[in-house]
Amino acid sequence: MIINIARKELKGLFSSPMGWVILALLQFVFATFFLMGIDQYFLTMSGAMRPDQRIGVTEFVGSNVFGIASFIMLFAVPLLSMRLISEERRQQTLPFLFSAPLSLTEIVLGKFFGLVIFLTITILLIGSMLFSLNLWADIDVGFVLSNLAGLWLLVASFCALGIYVSSTTQQPVVAAIITFVALFALLLLDHFLAGDPSNTAAYLSLMKHFEPFSRGLIDTRDVAYFVLFIVTFLTLTIRRLDADRLRG
Amino acid sequence: MTTITVEASDLTRKYGGRAAVSDVSFSLNKGEVLGFLGPNGAGKSTTMKMLTGNLAPSNGSVKICGIDMIEKPKDAKALIGYLPEQPPLYRELTVDEFLTIAARLHRVSRGHIKKAVDVAKQRCGLTEMGKRLIENLSKGYQQRVGIAQAIIHNPMVVILDEPTVGLDPIQIRDIRALIKELGGEHSVILSTHILPEVEMVCDRVQIIHKGSLVFNGSIDVLKEQRHGNRLLLGLHHPPATEALLAIPGVESVDTVEGGFLRVHHTPGHVPAEALVQAAVSQNWGLFQINPDQTSLEEVFVQLTFQEPSAA
Numbered sequence: 001m002i003i004n005i006a007r008k009e010l011k012g013l014f015s016s017p018m019g020w021v022i023l024a025l026l027q028f029v030f031a032t033f034f035l036m037g038i039d040q041y042f043l044t045m046s047g048a049m050r051p052d053q054r055i056g057v058t059e060f061v062g063s064n065v066f067g068i069a070s071f072i073m074l075f076a077v078p079l080l081s082m083r084l085i086s087e088e089r090r091q092q093t094l095p096f097l098f099s100a101p102l103s104l105t106e107i108v109l110g111k112f113f114g115l116v117i118f119l120t121i122t123i124l125l126i127g128s129m130l131f132s133l134n135l136w137a138d139i140d141v142g143f144v145l146s147n148l149a150g151l152w153l154l155v156a157s158f159c160a161l162g163i164y165v166s167s168t169t170q171q172p173v174v175a176a177i178i179t180f181v182a183l184f185a186l187l188l189l190d191h192f193l194a195g196d197p198s199n200t201a202a203y204l205s206l207m208k209h210f211e212p213f214s215r216g217l218i219d220t221r222d223v224a225y226f227v228l229f230i231v232t233f234l235t236l237t238i239r240r241l242d243a244d245r246l247r248g
Numbered sequence: 249m250t251t252i253t254v255e256a257s258d259l260t261r262k263y264g265g266r267a268a269v270s271d272v273s274f275s276l277n278k279g280e281v282l283g284f285l286g287p288n289g290a291g292k293s294t295t296m297k298m299l300t301g302n303l304a305p306s307n308g309s310v311k312i313c314g315i316d317m318i319e320k321p322k323d324a325k326a327l328i329g330y331l332p333e334q335p336p337l338y339r340e341l342t343v344d345e346f347l348t349i350a351a352r353l354h355r356v357s358r359g360h361i362k363k364a365v366d367v368a369k370q371r372c373g374l375t376e377m378g379k380r381l382i383e384n385l386s387k388g389y390q391q392r393v394g395i396a397q398a399i400i401h402n403p404m405v406v407i408l409d410e411p412t413v414g415l416d417p418i419q420i421r422d423i424r425a426l427i428k429e430l431g432g433e434h435s436v437i438l439s440t441h442i443l444p445e446v447e448m449v450c451d452r453v454q455i456i457h458k459g460s461l462v463f464n465g466s467i468d469v470l471k472e473q474r475h476g477n478r479l480l481l482g483l484h485h486p487p488a489t490e491a492l493l494a495i496p497g498v499e500s501v502d503t504v505e506g507g508f509l510r511v512h513h514t515p516g517h518v519p520a521e522a523l524v525q526a527a528v529s530q531n532w533g534l535f536q537i538n539p540d541q542t543s544l545e546e547v548f549v550q551l552t553f554q555e556p557s558a559a
Binding site (some may be wrong): 001006007008011012015016091092093094095096097098099100101102103117166245 | 297300301302303304316321322323325326328330332336337338339340341345349350352353354355397
């Protein structure tokens with residue numbers, strides 16, 4: 001049943017030009033940075049004579065692409081997640097889902113996975129771009145995989161927050177703005193608190209937990225953080241929808 | 249042998265301190281069509297939302313074919329098809345895509361989806377519209393898609409909230425025929441404020457007013473109230489009242505404006521024939537005779553304005 005809702009969401013995304021346009025634009029941006037990374041690699045490395053200045057092509061291009069990807073997703077996810085529930089509220093289509101034999105958990109998880117699957121397509125495309133380097137160089141597969149996993153978890157967390165915000169309002173645009181601001185704050189939290197790295201608030205920063213992945217380190221603490229983040233916001237969404245049923 | 253499909257007991261819904269629906273209890277048998285009547289804001293839609301699990305009742309319970317809506321919502325909801333007041337349609341999809349999704353979400357097995365979609369389309373007169381975007385359909389066709397979505401999984405109970413709103417007269421006739429047809433094998437609950445519609449399609453009627461049931465009974469009871477044992481007589485040369493009272497069955501005679509006479513007769517004994525014969529033989533100049541019906545509206549107004557005296 002979760003799959004069926006996810007399929008419905010994907011159908012909705014792909015039945016309008018919006019889904020395709022966003023996929024194309026994201027791919028365009030990432031590919032541009034990928035190309036620029038390769039160009040710059042030769043320039044930089046030809047200037048770097050000492051061995052300790054030299055870094056692998058995977059790390060050089062990878063950090064370029066994944067750095068921009070996490071930043072671009074900050075804009076892309078709110079635009080995609082804003083409609084998930086608020087649009088259904090506005091078009092009054094929620095009764096269609098509520099009166100079908102589905103639990104609220106299934107509805108919310110279905111919507112969440114629908115969007116995550118959509119964004120996974122972009123992440124897979126990024127992965128295939130980087131792996132194409134393997135044709136002429138020996139790339140660091142582990143580094144790329146850890147970055148992809150990190151990006152995937154980061155994007156899934158964005159989606160979870162986005163779906164919750166979307167469930168609190170009827171206006172998709174309001175949902176997009178609130179999601180964007182909240183994500184932006186969460187990403188940059190550790191920048192504001194740079195002077196005090198042990199601060200608890202800094203620990204909440206999504207970027208702080210993404211950073212180890214981008215170095216190629218998969219730390220279970222960071223994975224746990226992302227998973228908890230996702231579960232928390234999905235639970236809040238379910239509660240929010242349940243309140244609709246209870247309070248009307 | 250009748251089987252109860254819907255059982256609502258003491259349904260109450262409070263918004264803040266105000267009860268939108270209070271203590272509504274009824275049950276519905278298989279194959280019955282129940283009409284829900286009531287003025288605006290009487291609580292029709294709220295009751296329907298509670299029946300379909302879209303709204304949690306503050307008190308009371310709903311059972312669909314014996315399955316409690318609150319304890320086992322998924323199983324109960326699988327037996328219901330619901331068309332809300334505002335048809336829930338994904339406008340960016342085509343009719344076929346939307347109905348396929350509806351079938352899938354309502355647990356229609358994979359192999360039967362295509363057939364279910366075709367049957368639902370055919371029943372609602374949408375066969376030609378399969379490839380059209382819902383967005384581009386007229387209001388009437390959108391309403392039909394809404395009905396198709398409610399009956400696609402062949403549910404035991406079909407609940408339609410004002411199904412004929414926005415349809416043209418021919419479509420209304422089709423939909424009424426469809427509702428009657430559905431009533432054969434399923435139970436149907438529909439709300440409306442078009443009174444003749446209720447008379448045409450429903451077996452039973454419930455009138456809800458200010459959140460509580462004021463009438464719950466068979467449509468025949470309502471019809472009897474309507475045919476009030478009266479005849480309306482139009483005469484050019486009306487005789488003296490005594491001459492009319494002499495005709496067997498006539499109980500009393502009033503004069504109505506426009507040269508008409510209202511003849512009250514004993515129940516079950518309509519003196520129409522005797523009146524016509526007398527009129528012809530004594531040259532009263534008869535130009536009109538017909539049963540004098542209270543309009544359904546009057547019955548409705550009577551019921552909603554008098555204090556609850558549920559039949």
